[in-house]
Amino acid sequence: MATDAKRLKVDDSSATDGFEVKPLQVFLRWCDQVGLTLSSKVYVSKEGTVSEYGMLAKQDIEEGEVLFSIPRSALLNQSTTKVSAVLEEAKASLENTSGWVPLLLSLLSEYTSPQSFWKPYLSLWPDFKALDQPMFWSKEEREQLLKGTGVREAVDTDLTNIQKEYQDIVLPFILLHPDLWSPQTHTLELYTRLVAFVMAYSFQEPLEDEEEEDDKDPNPPMMVPMADMLNHVANHNANLEYTPEFLKMVCVRSIGEGEEVFNTYGQMANWQLLHMYGFVEPYHSNSNDTADIPMSNVYKAAVQATKSESEQRLLVDKWNTLCEMEMVGEKGVFIFGKSGSLTDTEMYTTLKILCMSAEEFGEFRENEGWEEAEEEDEEKITQALCNEGLPGLAASWRRLLRAAAGFTLASFREDLQKDRAMLENAATLTSRQHRALQVRCGQKTILNQLMELTKP
Incomplete structure (x- = not known):
């Protein structure tokens, strides 16, 4: 009590x-x-x-x-609110990629109802003004403060999906049930705030059978x-x-x-x-911090290393093979943490194939080598791509990695030294500037470390 x-x-x-x-x-x-x-x-x-x-x-x-x-x-979930029966009846029509629509419709109803069972709980967040995820920053702020971090692109995707979800699924459903929802009250703006609320505060119960998690839809979110x-x-x-x-x-x-x-x-x-x-940990204390290297930057680094049209054609064949193997993709990333690679198999296979000679690659394709590649020793791969193993990689692998990390660093507005200097004057920064700076410093520290470990 x-x-x-x-x-x-x-x-x-x-x-x-x-x-x-x-x-x-x-x-x-x-x-x-x-x-x-x-x-x-x-x-x-x-x-x-x-x-x-x-x-x-x-x-x-x-x-x-x-x-x-x-x-x-x-x-508070879609099964415990006063609109649960309506949501259950329309379950098929409310299905979407995120799986959040039933909970969000529940929240739209409960948050705007003076008689809501959950009013004492939801009243802790008046108008959700405390929410300050980057989706509520101006586009100019995101461009200036988050360029290169990946957050800007993630937010753009979120906002596009939220608007589409509201227009295509939520609004038509609201109009079918004018006794429970109203487009004048339950607006896109409120829906967006509730998406941010669910994003920041909801929980998802783990699936009971961990071995089958990859084959099952995740449990829906709940408050x-x-x-x-x-x-x-x-x-x-x-x-x-x-x-x-x-x-x-x-x-x-x-x-x-x-x-x-x-x-x-x-x-x-x-x-x-x-x-x-909408918050961060001090970048030096977040043991889970990571930096992404876009797969496109690895391809760009490989293109830069070619010296003839025949090498460029060979590179295209290699990249297409990696795509067939589902090791790379147009918007994919390779992830590095403080201790090394976190996408070991994809990174190792990509470096291995891109650095093959024409003869080696021909033999690899002829023998359907991708099946063999997928079965390589996981421990060997992990050791090769951890911080201790990176300096021991083949020179061609290290050059490719270093160039890709360099392209990624170049996507930021400022270098690490300038950002660290700004951190020393944190008192002069706004909250948004300070949080964005912590993100940038953490990512740049990992990328600079990778460049140092792969230098000639």
Whole structure:
């Protein structure tokens, strides 16, 4: 149960006068009513947290302790809202690539209903003004601050898909049910805000059979009150566990009095955190940070190395073979982390084939060598493309990798030294400038490291 001390520890900015009940207090009372049990050792606050609401320890907490548990009846998803029957009946017509439309329609209904069961929960996000993912930045800001990071392109794709999804699926459905939704109230703007809300705060329950995950559609997203208040760091101290009746936040290592309780959103690079959630970790402390090398840059590097028309024709054949093998694609990327390649098989096979002589490649094609390539020793490949193995690659492989990393670095506006100098004057930066700078520095550090490890 929520304690009195917890209820009193709220942000004063949420009340407009001495008589208005604060949203966080209302939410905590709602938690009591729906059967959400909260440890007396923690409390929720906006003070002392890394961002917005967060959870803090009132006293020392041991590993394995349950911080809170929430019954499944208090989860907000397409099956638990007042429009669930309508959504179930129209299930086939609401199918889409993202799988989010039923939840978003549920949120459109619940967020705008004064009588919503989840009003005390949804009132914590008035107008979703706290959301600041790059989709809400101006196009000029994204161009200036995020060029080269991959975030700009991801946002453009998101906005295009959101508009298409609303116009093609959501709006026609709304018009069919004027008693439940209205195009004047449930607008594209609100829909976009709710997409950002789901992107930043929803959870997806893991599939039961991990071995068959690749063959199954993922479980639909759901909103988990209280769990979504916990902030994220890579080195987290709590984790959400799923049981048939409850979802439980469990302490995975000891937490000291006054420390913030952190959940994990998964192994997320800073560009992913910014894109999906609107925040970043300090680039030097995010152990999951990555940098992408567009596959097109590897091809560009290979073209640059050709010296004749016959070599160019051979390169086209090699690249077409890699496409047939599904090792490369038009918009694909090779991913590098702080310890080396994270797309080992694709990177290794691409380097191997692109650096073959004409005779070697002819023999490879004749013997259907791609079948053999897919069965190469995984451990050998991983060792070859980790930081310790990169300097030992063949010179032609290293030249190709280094040139591709160089092309990728050239896509940014500034070099790493200038960005680091800007970080030293962080007090002069806006929040958006600072977050974008952390993303750029993290990616450029990894790319510069790759260039250093592959130098002649």
